[in-house]
Each structure stands twice: as C-alpha cells, then as structure tokens.
Amino acid sequence: MSSVTQLKNQTPKNQNMEDTILSVNNIEVVFNDVILVLRGLNLNAKRGQITALLGANGAGKSTTLKAIAGLLGSEDGEITRGDVVYNGVDITRLPPEKIVRNGTFLVMEGRGIVQDMTVIENLRLGAFTQPQANVAGDIEKVFSYFPRLKERTGLAGYLSGGEQQMLAIGRALMARPKLIMMDEPSMGLSPLLVKEVFGIIKRLNKELGISVLLVEQNANMALQAADYGYIMENGKIVLDGTAEELMNNEDVKEFYLGGGGSERKSFKNIKSFKRRKRWL
Amino acid sequence: MNWDLLFQLLINGLIVGMLYGVVAMCFVLIYKSTQVVNFAQGEFLVLGAWVCWFFIMKMQLPFVLAFLFAMAFMTIFGIIVQMVVLRPLIGEPIISVIMVTIGLSIFMQALMNWMFGNSAERFPAVFGENTVSIGGLQVETAYLMSLVLSVLVMGLFYYFFKFSRYGLAMRATAYNQQVAQSLGISVKQVFSMAWAISALVSCIAGVVLGLVNAVSNSLAIIGIKVFPAVIVGGLDSIIGAVVGGVIIGVLENMAEFVDGQFLHIGNMYTVAPFYVLIIILMIRPYGLFGTKDIERI
Ligand SMILES: Nc1ncnc2c1ncn2[C@@H]1O[C@H](COP(=O)(O)OP(=O)(O)O)[C@@H](O)[C@H]1O
Ligand SMILES: [Mg+2]
Numbered sequence: 001m002s003s004v005t006q007l008k009n010q011t012p013k014n015q016n017m018e019d020t021i022l023s024v025n026n027i028e029v030v031f032n033d034v035i036l037v038l039r040g041l042n043l044n045a046k047r048g049q050i051t052a053l054l055g056a057n058g059a060g061k062s063t064t065l066k067a068i069a070g071l072l073g074s075e076d077g078e079i080t081r082g083d084v085v086y087n088g089v090d091i092t093r094l095p096p097e098k099i100v101r102n103g104t105f106l107v108m109e110g111r112g113i114v115q116d117m118t119v120i121e122n123l124r125l126g127a128f129t130q131p132q133a134n135v136a137g138d139i140e141k142v143f144s145y146f147p148r149l150k151e152r153t154g155l156a157g158y159l160s161g162g163e164q165q166m167l168a169i170g171r172a173l174m175a176r177p178k179l180i181m182m183d184e185p186s187m188g189l190s191p192l193l194v195k196e197v198f199g200i201i202k203r204l205n206k207e208l209g210i211s212v213l214l215v216e217q218n219a220n221m222a223l224q225a226a227d228y229g230y231i232m233e234n235g236k237i238v239l240d241g242t243a244e245e246l247m248n249n250e251d252v253k254e255f256y257l258g259g260g261g262s263e264r265k266s267f268k269n270i271k272s273f274k275r276r277k278r279w280l
Numbered sequence: 281m282n283w284d285l286l287f288q289l290l291i292n293g294l295i296v297g298m299l300y301g302v303v304a305m306c307f308v309l310i311y312k313s314t315q316v317v318n319f320a321q322g323e324f325l326v327l328g329a330w331v332c333w334f335f336i337m338k339m340q341l342p343f344v345l346a347f348l349f350a351m352a353f354m355t356i357f358g359i360i361v362q363m364v365v366l367r368p369l370i371g372e373p374i375i376s377v378i379m380v381t382i383g384l385s386i387f388m389q390a391l392m393n394w395m396f397g398n399s400a401e402r403f404p405a406v407f408g409e410n411t412v413s414i415g416g417l418q419v420e421t422a423y424l425m426s427l428v429l430s431v432l433v434m435g436l437f438y439y440f441f442k443f444s445r446y447g448l449a450m451r452a453t454a455y456n457q458q459v460a461q462s463l464g465i466s467v468k469q470v471f472s473m474a475w476a477i478s479a480l481v482s483c484i485a486g487v488v489l490g491l492v493n494a495v496s497n498s499l500a501i502i503g504i505k506v507f508p509a510v511i512v513g514g515l516d517s518i519i520g521a522v523v524g525g526v527i528i529g530v531l532e533n534m535a536e537f538v539d540g541q542f543l544h545i546g547n548m549y550t551v552a553p554f555y556v557l558i559i560i561l562m563i564r565p566y567g568l569f570g571t572k573d574i575e576r577i
Contacts, residue, residue: 125463129463
C-alpha cells in the first residue's frame with residue numbers, strides 16, 4: 001500500500017528526530033467516508049518519556065490511538081491525510097500486525113482482555129508477535145510487576161477491573177514494545193487502584209525505558225505522571241507543553257483539573273474561543 | 281429384545297457420532313472464527329474423499345500416500361476458497377455470506393458430478409482384515425480406524441486451541457477481531473487458517489466415510505446431518521459440537537433399533553435427529569453449550 005521505510009526529515013515543533021519515537025503529522029481521519037473526526041492532528045512522543053494526550057469525552061483521543069495502531073479498518077475509518085512516523089519509519093496505513101512488530105503496542109480502551117481465556121493464555125497471546133522470545137521468562141517478569149495476577153488461575157473474565165487493567169498492561173509487555181499507548185487506564189477504577197496503575201506505568205517507563213503515550217480524561221493523574229502533555233478538542237490539538245506548564249496553565253486548571261471559580265460554566269465558550277485563537 | 285443388536289448399534293452410534301462430532305467441529309471452527317455458516321461443509325468432505333480415491337485408483341498411489349496428498353490438496357483448496365470466494369465478502373450482511381456458501385455447495389456438487397460421475401465408487405480394500413475382535417466384540421476395521429482418527433483429531437484440536445500460538449490467536453479473533461488485531465494478529469491469516477484446518481479435517485472425515493461405505497456425492501448429506509449436532513451443541517462451542525455429534529450418532533442408531541424392533545415405521549434413522557433438534561431448541565434455544573448472543577438463522 002504505502003512505502004514502508006520512507007524517512008521523514010521534517011521536525012515539527014521543538015523536537016528533533018533523534019529523541020522522537022513517534023510523530024503524528026497533520027493527520028485527518030474519516031469514518032464511513034463522511035464523518036470527519038480528526039482534523040489535522042499533530043503530536044510527538046519523545047523517546048523514554050511519558051506523553052499525555054488529554055481531552056474531553058468525544059474529542060477524538062481513542063481515534064488518534066487507533067489511527068496510530070492501524071486499527072481503523074475494522075470500523076470503516078481511514079487516515080485521509082497526513083502521516084504517522086515511528087522511529088523514523090512511515091507506518092501510516094500499515095496493517096496493525098506490522099505496527100505491533102515494529103514495537104508499538106496499544107492497550108485499548110476497556111482493556112480488550114479475552115474474557116474466556118485464562119490470565120496465562122492472555123499473556124501468551126501478548127507474545128504472539130514474539131515467537132522467538134522466552135515466553136515463560138517474560139511471563140515471570142510480568143508477574144514481578146503484577147504479583148497478584150499470579151494467584152489468579154481462573155478465566156480472565158472473573159478478574160476485577162483493576163486486575164484486568166494490570167493484565168492488559170502485562171499483556172502489552174509480552175510484545176516487548178518500545179512504545180506503549182494506553183487508552184484511559186484509569187477508567188472505572190477506584191482512586192487507590194488508579195494510583196497503583198499509574199505507579200506501575202511510571203515504573204515501566206523508568207525501569208524498562210518504555211516510552212508511553214497516555215490518553216486520559218483524568219488530567220490530574222496523567223499530568224502528574226507525564227513529562228509532556230497535549231490537550232485536544234474536536235479532533236485537534238489546542239494546547240501543548242511540559243506537564244508542569246500545563247498544570248500551571250489557567251485554562252487547563254479551569255477546564256481539566258477541576259479548578260476555577262463559579263463563572264466557569266458561563267464563560268466556558270468565550271474562554272475556549274480565546275484559547276483556540278491563541279493556539280491555532 | 282435383541283440385546284446383541286442393541287449393543288452393536290450403540291457402538292456403531294458412538295463411532296459414527298464421533299465422526300459427526302469431527303465434522304461438526306469443522307463447521308463450528310469456521311463459524312466461530314469467521315462468522316460464516318458453511319453450507320458447503322458436506323461437499324468439502326466428499327471432495328476430500330474423491331481426491332483420495334482418485335489418487336489411489338487413477339494414480340495408483342498407496343493408500344497412505346494418497347491420503348496425505350488428498351489432505352494437502354484440501355488444505356490448499358480451503359485456503360483458496362477463503363481467499364477467492366469469502367474474503368471479498370468480509371463485512372457484508374450475514375445473509376449474503378450464507379447465500380454464497382449455498383452457491384458454493386451447489387457449484388461443488390455439480391463439479392463433482394461432472395468429474396467423478398454420480399455413482400458410488402468403492403475404495404480398494406485398505407486393511408488386511410475386515411474385522412478385528414476386541415474383547416469378544418467384532419468391530420469392522422474401518423470403524424475402528426474411524427474411531428481412532430476421530431479421537432486423534434479431537435485431541436489435536438484440543439492441543440491446538442489450548443496451547444499453540446495460532447490456536448490462541450484464532451480464539452482471540454473469535455472473541456473480538458479488533459482486539460486480536462491490536463495484539464498483532466492478522467485476521468486475514470486467521471480466516472485462511474480456519475478454512476484450511478476445516479477443509480483438512482473434512483478430508484479426513486470424508487476418506488473415513490468413503491472407507492466405511494463408498495464414495496459418492498450423496499455423502500454430502502453429512503453436511504446437513506451435522507446441523508442437528510451443531511445446533512444441539514450450540515453454534516459456537518467446539519466441545520458442544522463433539523457432544524452434539526455423539527448424541528446424534530447414538531440417537532440415529534437407537535431410532536433404527538426401536539423402529540426395527542417395535543414400530544416398523546421405516547426411515548426413522550434419518551428423521552429422528554431432526555425431531556430431537558426441534559425438541560432441544562424448544563427447551564434451550566441456544567443449544568446445550570451455546571452462548572446467548574448468537575445469530576439465529
Ligand atoms: N467508528 C466510528 N464511526 C463513526 N464515528 C466515530 C467512530 N469512532 C468514533 N467516532 C466519533 O469520533 C468522535 C471521537 O471519538 P473518540 O475518538 O472515541 O473520542 P474520545 O476517545 O476522545 O472520547 C466521537 O464524536 C465519535 O462519535
Ligand atoms: Mg476514548
């Protein structure tokens with residue numbers, strides 16, 4: 001379909017190719033030939049860092065991750081413009097199995113655990129693209145991060161939400177990825193479990209050097225864990241900056257971190273409009 | 281009561297039922313991993329038998345070699361059918377796909393009529409002895425082979441789906457195609473594999489049936505006969521397919537016994553499974569092992 005190893009030399013924003021593991025350049029995604037969901041989205045994920053992609057429900061976060069992972073086909077969606085470059089290689093429109101083999105792995109929204117398989121079977125599935133790997137050894141490594149999974153011998157469908165999220169992350173590790181994308185790992189978890197899961201994400205990043213692209217609605221948690229962040233609205237990035245910058249940004253505080261005063265609701269549209277003008 | 285006959289028919293029923301189970305497994309395998317109801321299942325089986333027969337009678341190959349060639353041929357045939365006939369239909373409504381497999385069955389019937397004629401042909405004697413004695417019971421060698429191969433195929437299925445990398449991949453694809461893709465599994469590859477395995481195993485069943493009876497195009501009726509087996513077991517359960525097959529096999533033979541001894545209605549053998557099918561569906565609409573969210577056709 002498309003050229004597989006086309007090197008890109010464009011360097012969007014402040015980043016150079018060396019430390020950028022993933023760059024999404026001006027992509028447009030259309031579903032069913034008519035529904036335009038992403039309208040020229042740009043973002044970069046730096047090697048060895050945690051990059052957060054934040055935004056309200058329906059902004060297009062999941063669509064962005066699926067576009068990167070090549071998973072739009074089964075939903076009758078396609079990338080109609082722009083490209084996705086992973087490690088200097090153009091992966092736009094590659095079939096998903098090639099993208100996984102290249103080293104990018106998506107933990108889908110809702111975790112995508114195969115409910116009628118056991119924990120071990122789910123983990124072995126994660127290693128599907130790694131037939132040469134020492135699967136048993138990798139499973140032990142996963143258990144060292146998630147000791148409580150080791151005790152669960154029944155079907156994965158009987159695990160709690162938190163355990164399923166851990167299994168989903170563990171299964172991603174089995175594919176030995178260099179970049180893990182996670183779609184709302186905190187969804188449906190208690191605050192305590194959210195903390196635990198984010199702690200593990202940070203550990204994976206530090207100890208294994210895995211780059212992370214983290215999609216969240218829980219902006220607070222995400223920015224605490226992340227190095228850099230993007231905020232998207234309506235299929236576009238409207239704001240980006242280091243996690244610290246974003247946490248101190250008035251607009252972000254107001255809309256995403258639950259701060260702001262009583263005028264928040266009524267001024268929402270005006271402020272949002274201003275912000276767009278400033279960042280577009 | 282003729283106890284010897286009853287016992288003999290019970291054994292026959294079990295053995296034939298295991299073979300039905302094998303064919304039903306092929307059917308369920310395709311349904312589960314590709315959501316296609318394969319109405320050409322019976323024709324696959326007959327084609328496998330014909331190809332093996334052809335290699336023995338026309339190419340003068342020894343049985344084992346002919347059997348292996350036939351299996352290889354059918355595996356490739358299954359892949360080609362999937363790629364050429366069914367792949368373009370991915371995402372089309374289920375009724376279109378059903379019409380296509382019915383068309384495929386008619387096409388294959390016609391093709392086999394043309395190539396092999398519509399009379400029954402016997403395989404040459406493959407085994408030295410016609411019957412073997414097991415614990416005082418005389419069992420036809422072909423029946424014994426049928427049982428051994430059925431159990432072997434079932435064991436391989438179990439191993440494949442429980443332990444092999446591709447078996448797990450096929451189960452994941454059956455569970456959710458997008459999830460499977462996100463794990464790096466090629467759904468196209470899984471679809472081809474499902475048809476390949478199904479065609480290969482159908483070939484084994486076809487050759488066994490050819491050995492027990494003779495090869496003829498009317499053997500394709502097995503494809504319809506496994507319907508009660510599949511439905512009884514639940515469309516989406518492999519274990520259910522095996523149990524369903526055994527139930528139908530035993531039932532046929534018991535119906536024959538009861539009819540022959542007491543009722544004298546005739547033809548109960550063929551009809552009984554369908555009566556049972558209707559009764560079971562009235563009690564458990566999703567089959568004995570099936571799950572609820574399944575297409576009714
Ligand atoms: N398969 C699809 N077909 C049509 N529209 C879709 C599809 N998937 C997502 N959308 C639309 O795209 C928009 C963004 O969805 P999504 O990416 O899931 O948002 P988020 O993950 O940020 O909540 C929504 O308006 C949604 O209705
Ligand atoms: Mg989402």
